[in-house]
Amino acid sequence: MTSYQAHVHPPGPGGGADTLPAPLGGRRPVTLYSRIREDLRARILSGAWQAHDRIPSESALMAQYGVSRITVRQALGDLEKERLIFKVPGKGSFVAQTKPFQELGRLQGFAEAMGALGHEIYNRVLSVTTQAAPAQVADRLHLAPGAPVTEIRRVRHLDRQPVSLDLTWVPVHIGQRLADADLATRDIFVILENDQAIPLGHADLVIDAETADPALANWLGIAPGDPVLHIERLTHTRDGVPIDYEHLYCRADNFQYRLRLQRR
Incomplete structure (x- = not known):
């Protein structure tokens, strides 16, 4: 992808x-x-x-x-x-x-986590579209190749500064209802659980580093070639059904993710 x-x-x-x-x-x-x-x-x-x-x-x-x-x-x-x-x-x-930071030790939406710490959160919604699922998206969400999905693109702002570009794909029957929701101030996780009664269970993450291309740099207010943290996240319902697939591209200079590991 x-x-x-x-x-x-x-x-x-x-x-x-x-x-x-x-x-x-x-x-x-x-x-x-x-x-x-x-x-x-x-x-x-x-x-x-x-x-x-x-x-x-x-x-x-x-x-x-x-x-x-x-x-x-x-x-x-x-x-x-x-x-x-x-x-x-x-x-x-x-x-x-x-730097503000979000703990990765629990499954939380960005606004849910950062709002609790007193930060001002705002999402600039770039687009909400229905499209044929790219191969990787269809695979992750266990859909047939080319099945319709809803893609949501947002730039997350923390204390009035852009911190990440979030690309989200969900099955179209869920995305059609998300399109009418307040995506500018609410987390998708909260909308799924509170408005659509879909209990969430766990998420699988893959984290790596990339450099910003000109389009990403423009959205995040950084220079092309600057490093960004890339997180691929697949969220499942409590029953283990994959429901929300995301690619998050986070600025490295004004935000952190943190994780505590326990030795057993």
């Missing part, structure tokens, strides 16, 4: 980055800026510093770690690339708001 598409050495005369002595065995020396970066990262991720907290100034970090300004700037530059901090000219560096 087509994708969417300790001892610190003083800096040299040129102000180069500080390094720690090479460990025994001649392995590559550890740059001190990486130690500073990891220290600052740990404070952010642990919650010791909250979103929009101002982190210590470059001068304060130079004094704290006994390093040059270029070393501090390298550490801060890495954190800025990771979007853990942002800089305000003339005011300093601040902790960035962490």
Whole structure:
């Protein structure tokens, strides 16, 4: 199917980055800026510093770690690339708001999961059409080749920013009723269960990475070639009947999926 598409050495005369002595065995020396970066990262991720907290100034970090300004700037530059901090000219560096995320440990619709966390959700419905099922769609939904299906295309917005393009296929008798539903603000899962009395059971997921083609990049507000997370999801009823087949293309820069795994 087509994708969417300790001892610190003083800096040299040129102000180069500080390094720690090479460990025994001649392995590559550890740059001190990486130690500073990891220290600052740990404070952010642990919650010791909250979103929009101002982190210590470059001068304060130079004094704290006994390093040059270029070393501090390298550490801060890495954190800025990771979007853990942002800089305000003339005011300093601040902790960035962490990415919104959805847990994959339970079967939930996007609005159902994110709305519960206080986020503003909106779906831009691009199209709702009836078509002959492509071979892969027919296979996943256990339909005859070329059987009619309803395809729904939406761009999901989180806090007024696009986060994913969702392509959904359902059997046409279900899709005809979805076409009259409020797809802009409601999850398909919720509509199936509450409006159509179809209890959902489980979903199978396949996750990989792709790059955005021009059309996908335009819908998501990113550059062509930017990475996107691709999720193929097949949702079944409580009786095990496949009912909802999806391809989700998610921005990697402003949204995350998370999953906790237990060892038994």
